[in-house]
Amino acid sequence: MTIATPLHVVTGKGGTGKTTVAAALATALAQSGQRVLLCEVEGRQGIAQLFDVPPLPYEERKIAMGLGGGDVYALAVDAESALLEYLQMYYRLGRAGKALDRFGIIDFATTIAPGVRDVLLTGKVYEAAKRREGKDFSYDAIVLDAPPTGRIARFLNVNEEVAGLAKVGPVRRQANSIMEMMRSSSTRVHLVTVLEEMPVQETLDGIAELKDTRLPVGHVIVNLVRGALIGAETAEALESGRLGRKQVAAALSKVAVDPAAADDLIATGHAHLQRQALQESQREVLATSGQPTVELPLLGDAIDQGALFELAEILRDSVLEDA
Amino acid sequence: MSPAPTRAKGRGRRSRTAGPSAPATRTDSIDVDALLADRGTEIIVCCGSGGVGKTTTSAALALRAAEQGRRVCVMTIDPARRLAQSMGLTELDNVPRPVDGVDTSAGGGLDAMMLDMKRTFDEVVEAHSTPEKAQQILANPFYVALSSSFAGTQEYMAMEKLSQLHSDENHTWDLIVVDTPPSRSALDFLDAPERLSSLLDGKFVRLMVAPARGPAKLLSAGVGLVTGALSKVLGAQMLTDLQGLIAALDTIFGGFRQRAEATYALLQADETAFVVVAAPEPDAMREAAYFVERLSEESMPLAGLVVNRSHLDAGVLTAADAESAGRKLADGSKAERGTSELLAVHAARARVAARESRVVQRFTAAHPRVPSVWVPALAGDVHDLDGLREIGELLAES
Numbered sequence: 001m002t003i004a005t006p007l008h009v010v011t012g013k014g015g016t017g018k019t020t021v022a023a024a025l026a027t028a029l030a031q032s033g034q035r036v037l038l039c040e041v042e043g044r045q046g047i048a049q050l051f052d053v054p055p056l057p058y059e060e061r062k063i064a065m066g067l068g069g070g071d072v073y074a075l076a077v078d079a080e081s082a083l084l085e086y087l088q089m090y091y092r093l094g095r096a097g098k099a100l101d102r103f104g105i106i107d108f109a110t111t112i113a114p115g116v117r118d119v120l121l122t123g124k125v126y127e128a129a130k131r132r133e134g135k136d137f138s139y140d141a142i143v144l145d146a147p148p149t150g151r152i153a154r155f156l157n158v159n160e161e162v163a164g165l166a167k168v169g170p171v172r173r174q175a176n177s178i179m180e181m182m183r184s185s186s187t188r189v190h191l192v193t194v195l196e197e198m199p200v201q202e203t204l205d206g207i208a209e210l211k212d213t214r215l216p217v218g219h220v221i222v223n224l225v226r227g228a229l230i231g232a233e234t235a236e237a238l239e240s241g242r243l244g245r246k247q248v249a250a251a252l253s254k255v256a257v258d259p260a261a262a263d264d265l266i267a268t269g270h271a272h273l274q275r276q277a278l279q280e281s282q283r284e285v286l287a288t289s290g291q292p293t294v295e296l297p298l299l300g301d302a303i304d305q306g307a308l309f310e311l312a313e314i315l316r317d318s319v320l321e322d323a
Numbered sequence: 324m325s326p327a328p329t330r331a332k333g334r335g336r337r338s339r340t341a342g343p344s345a346p347a348t349r350t351d352s353i354d355v356d357a358l359l360a361d362r363g364t365e366i367i368v369c370c371g372s373g374g375v376g377k378t379t380t381s382a383a384l385a386l387r388a389a390e391q392g393r394r395v396c397v398m399t400i401d402p403a404r405r406l407a408q409s410m411g412l413t414e415l416d417n418v419p420r421p422v423d424g425v426d427t428s429a430g431g432g433l434d435a436m437m438l439d440m441k442r443t444f445d446e447v448v449e450a451h452s453t454p455e456k457a458q459q460i461l462a463n464p465f466y467v468a469l470s471s472s473f474a475g476t477q478e479y480m481a482m483e484k485l486s487q488l489h490s491d492e493n494h495t496w497d498l499i500v501v502d503t504p505p506s507r508s509a510l511d512f513l514d515a516p517e518r519l520s521s522l523l524d525g526k527f528v529r530l531m532v533a534p535a536r537g538p539a540k541l542l543s544a545g546v547g548l549v550t551g552a553l554s555k556v557l558g559a560q561m562l563t564d565l566q567g568l569i570a571a572l573d574t575i576f577g578g579f580r581q582r583a584e585a586t587y588a589l590l591q592a593d594e595t596a597f598v599v600v601a602a603p604e605p606d607a608m609r610e611a612a613y614f615v616e617r618l619s620e621e622s623m624p625l626a627g628l629v630v631n632r633s634h635l636d637a638g639v640l641t642a643a644d645a646e647s648a649g650r651k652l653a654d655g656s657k658a659e660r661g662t663s664e665l666l667a668v669h670a671a672r673a674r675v676a677a678r679e680s681r682v683v684q685r686f687t688a689a690h691p692r693v694p695s696v697w698v699p700a701l702a703g704d705v706h707d708l709d710g711l712r713e714i715g716e717l718l719a720e721s
Binding site for chain 1: 374375401464465468552559560564604605606638651652655657660672704
């Protein structure tokens with residue numbers, strides 16, 4: 001029996017599009033008829049912007065429906081609300097909770113005391129993953145738009161630190177069960193990257209860190225992949241100089257384009273080939289991780305619902321197929 | 324971009340002190356070389372959201388300043404491996420070390436270091452307490468977690484290290500370039516000193532140290548309720564460890580607070596220049612906008628905005644025109660088919676450029692006075708001094 005709702009944690013270096021991938025993954029799950037909760041924990045309101053809805057409150061709210069019978073709910077977890085809710089839920093600290101607030105402890109815990117924020121954020125995700133309606137879990141799947149790759153192992157592992165500090169008591173028990181869920185077969189940590197040196201290196205480091213802390217690594221999702229627009233024949237002609245200014249200018253004149261653009265076009269072509277070569281070499285580096293990998297194309301226009309569907313389709317046939 | 328009008332000083336705050344009548348054209352650009360040459364610039368802080376090339380920008384600015392005669396220290400946080408290697412950084416050891424291969428003929432030089440947050444924290448503890456007390460703090464389980472693995476500490480320690488480097492008695496450096504930590508939000512860095520002060524002044528800390536030193540009357544009913552609640556949630560042993568740490572740290576809190584306040588004042592001072600780094604994408608530009616607004620609220624001196632990886636130099640041929648021309652050539656001769664492919668590459672690039680230009684217009688409409696520099700996207704990664712020099716050139720020439 002599964003111990004909790006299946007949890008897809010989506011991490012990635014800044015700028016790789018992890019929020020987009022998390023949203024596309026939630027969309028893919030909903031398309032297969034599931035009731036999905038998409039959580040963000042960094043206070044960026046990235047989900048609201050993607051789905052073009054007003055900023056999300058601390059409340060689970062349906063943001064997309066009727067996708068192949070499933071629904072996407074979204075939740076922006078903030079640490080302060082999570083703490084007050086937690087105190088109320090587990091300790092029934094009505095009056096004392098207020099006193100804690102008056103003494104600046106809520107503020108201390110959520111903004112100043114390092115680490116507590118992560119405990120609360122993971123705690124809320126845990127609560128949602130364990131919640132039941134009757135016999136069944138409230139959701140069929142949870143997708144977490146998590147902190148970046150450089151911080152992900154520390155973030156997911158924060159409860160291990162807590163368990164080390166609190167040797168007995170309710171905090172220890174909760175920390176232990178959160179760690180148990182994070183390490184169980186119901187959890188997968190997916191890493192979003194782009195085919196550039198630093199994000200690829202960070203992804204490999206992230207995978208190693210996750211494995212060191214016994215957290216389950218899922219897919220490597222390569223985002224913003226630029227398709228090859230220049231075939232082998234043209235590449236060779238460009239490199240040998242047989243396709244030079246004269247030839248390109250002649251072709252341009254034929255279709256009424258200013259032939260003066262030839263030099264720029266050739267330079268852009270060379271840059272494209274160089275990027276393709278760089279992508280290819282980073283693809284090889286990434287393959288050394290041994291993790292299943294899926295590639296998502298760079299889409300020309302801004303990401304909207306249509307684009308999410310397009311990405312969701314690719315993820316459904318790869319990430320969800322393997323799960 | 325068209326060449327910017329030359330200004331007396333390439334710094335946003337100078338134009339601000341000149342009053343609201345200062346020129347505010349949209350092509351206003353940061354005069355990077357004037358900023359670096361100005362001996363009054365002692366600290367440059369590069370900030371922005373993750374993944375926008377902050378570290379590369381910091382290193383490129385530092386190298387350019389050094390080769391123009393400044394004695395520079397660049398403090399990086401978690402640089403890419405090969406970039407770190409190019410600057411001779413092989414380990415986190417908190418000690419600025421000379422970078423080889425820098426042209427020192429103008430009389431300057433470049434030292435580089437990577438921040439080790441735990442070591443910085445340990446050093447502060449050791450410097451401000453007796454050996455026995457330091458031992459007691461360093462061994463406390465809360466301290467170990469606080470100083471090594473919890474998010475947030477990095478920002479505190481980056482500020483701490485900055486003030487140490489700046490107050491260096493030997494005046495080894497006349498310019499310090501700081502790369503800020505890859506935070507949840509770019510604003511965390513700015514908030515760190517104030518949050519540290521409020522931690523030390525907070526009621527909570529006073530409450531925690533009260534039983535250890537205060538008169539019993541402080542233990543009002545409210546306090547009893549609070550410690551009761553805490554001990555219920557945390558467990559008695561955890562509370563004792565936490566109280567032990569805070570009591571032990573209490574003696575060095577004064578030092579922390581003073582320096583946090585001094586660093587905050589330093590960030591507002593005339594010798595500091597903030598450079599906000601972004602990429603032409605909605606998220607990064609939104610973060611940059613927040614940062615620009617916060618800096619002005621806090622009267623912190625903004626030099627301007629650096630936008631990396633821009634494609635705005637894509638030329639005049641539109642994506643649609645390129646595509647339609649490309650289609651006509653697709654079945655032609657070998658050279659025509661090749662040209663058709665080149666037009667497809669151009670169309671993709673022009674489409675990116677159009678999207679970027681919309682993002683950028685949104686920013687400049689809201690912040691017309693912020694000088695900016697656009698660095699074109701390079702085909703490859705930067706991982707040696709030549710690459711940094713090239714970025715430095717691009718920063719200076721736009």
